[in-house]
Amino acid sequence: MINAKTDHQQAKLQNRDFILRTIFDHAPLSRADIARRTHLTRTTVSAQVAALLAEGLVEEVGFGPSSGGKAPILLQVANDARYLISLNLAYDRFTGAIINLAGEIKTSIQRPVKGQQGSEAQELVCDILEHLLQQAWQPIVGIGISTPGLVNTREGRIIQAVNLGWKEFPLARNLAERYGLPVVLLNDSQAAAIGEFRYGGWQVDNLLVVNVRHGIGAGLLIQGKLFQGDNNAAGEIGHLVVEPQGRLCRCGRRGCLETVASASAIRILVQTLAPRFPTTLPIKPPEALTPQTLGTAFAAGDPLAEKVMGDAAFHLGRTLAHLTAMLDTNTILLTGDAPYFGPAWLSRIQQTMRDAMLISVAPQISLYPGRLPFARACLLGAAAYMLLDNYRLLYLHSS
Ligand SMILES: [Zn+2]
Known part of the structure; x- marks a missing residue:
């Protein structure tokens, strides 16, 4: 059952997501610009921007042109406030990368696939993840995976990836349990589509x-x-x-x-x-x-x-x-x-x-x-998927 308080909290989070998305898409923006674009009240915008500033997710970046009164403060997303790990599991090699909120690849690592199958192939994934999790780019808030084959994204399960010997394989759940991070799994066509949508400039x-x-x-x-x-x-x-x-x-x-x-x-x-x-x-x-x-x-x-x-x-x-x-x-x-x-x-x-x-x-x-090379589109898309319609995993300090 949903009570009134939950509804209220949900509405606040939805407003915050909407404001953050607007800043993602159109920065730099003033608080007044955000209110105009979102049709939210100035009070709501100010309160949610304050929460986003406290989270370190947005930052103030100077002043916009004055329309008579005080020059408005401009806001943009703090691109390095959070990081995502992305993996592209191609048939012949696995690539892992750390990606910031602007879709910039901070570092990447490759491991050739030399016939590893089943749990051995999963160990190869873990080897890459452990290498990336030890890097200086922190905090890491989630792991996105692009893989060939048939995938059940909602359940985080690979239905079948013949070359890797995975059948009904709960890769996302295994990794989420092992590393305590949210993990999403997409097939490579879906990941590439999101990469193009978000970063191809269309x-x-x-x-x-x-x-x-x-x-x-x-x-x-x-x-x-x-x-x-x-x-x-x-x-x-x-x-x-x-x-x-x-x-x-x-x-x-x-x-x-x-x-x-x-x-x-x-x-x-x-x-x-x-x-x-x-x-x-x-x-x-x-x-x-x-x-x-x-x-x-x-x-x-x-x-x-x-x-x-x-x-x-x-x-x-x-x-x-x-x-x-x-x-x-x-x-x-x-x-x-x-x-x-x-x-x-x-x-x-x-x-x-x-x-x-x-x-x-x-x-x-x-x-x-x-517009993007396929492997890059997959990497960027698997990470961006986690942020496509909610930003909850970015909110570390408030709810
Ligand atoms: Zn066929």
Whole structure:
């Protein structure tokens, strides 16, 4: 049961969150600026700013222009008042970083993954965390983790990450118990989407970010919040069947989007179809088939690149058209390996998408390459997720 006092405290904390968010987004601001932007009373703003100053979370940074009377004091977030640890668990290496409130990476550390699985892989995570927790950047208020595979974010559980041997693995709970800190867990597509949203400079309310790498996944922010769906599976577009008679997918079905349009599928298909189409592409060794090499060949009209990447663009574009029919998000980003395939491929995907959409809406919806390198977007996003819709873990001294 919620009593009146709890309601009152909740309202105070919500106001404080709202004021802190406003300062995060628009600093430097005076108290009067904050009252105007939030529509809260001057008294409420002054009281909550005093609490934030006492917490050390905001600081006064000189004076703004006077509008006749006393010049107003300006406020901004004290970027180094708190730190977050972020981990990006890629298949081949784990990266950990300490990040401040402005999203600046203070230090980072990498450990190669050399076949560690299950609890050994968790020990590798702990090794990184213990190294970071001993550093001078304090206080650390939470740990955010970006991982490949299927994740139940609400329960902090990895449903399946094949290469790391984790199945129904409660990684967040294990780490929270061990280190006494809040821990959040996201899949890498969701983390990258938050990283782009918060630090990519897009200035939008809604953002769809599609990650094309070994697999294909998407992260969706609606009104600034990550949308995860009822089963934590929002954005799992890689296993939509687009060619029912197509190639076998790692999920056991045939013709999933991943089997025709992921970066790995494109490489495999180029090698498979090489005998049937003229090409200037280097087929061997496989490492020579980089996204850049493939993108250049596609832009130059190479018949093999056109066949494989044209098909991939078709299926990606059609899938995006379906998504935007439901979501109507003007800004769609491609991240992961996709940006490295170059502008010709991206514009082909965009054209296919627009051709399959409602004509009156199509010109408004645009596809862009992500602005942050994928691994960086994951690191920043996993940390930022903890602060997306509440700042409670930042309040150490008051409630
Ligand atoms: Zn599949």
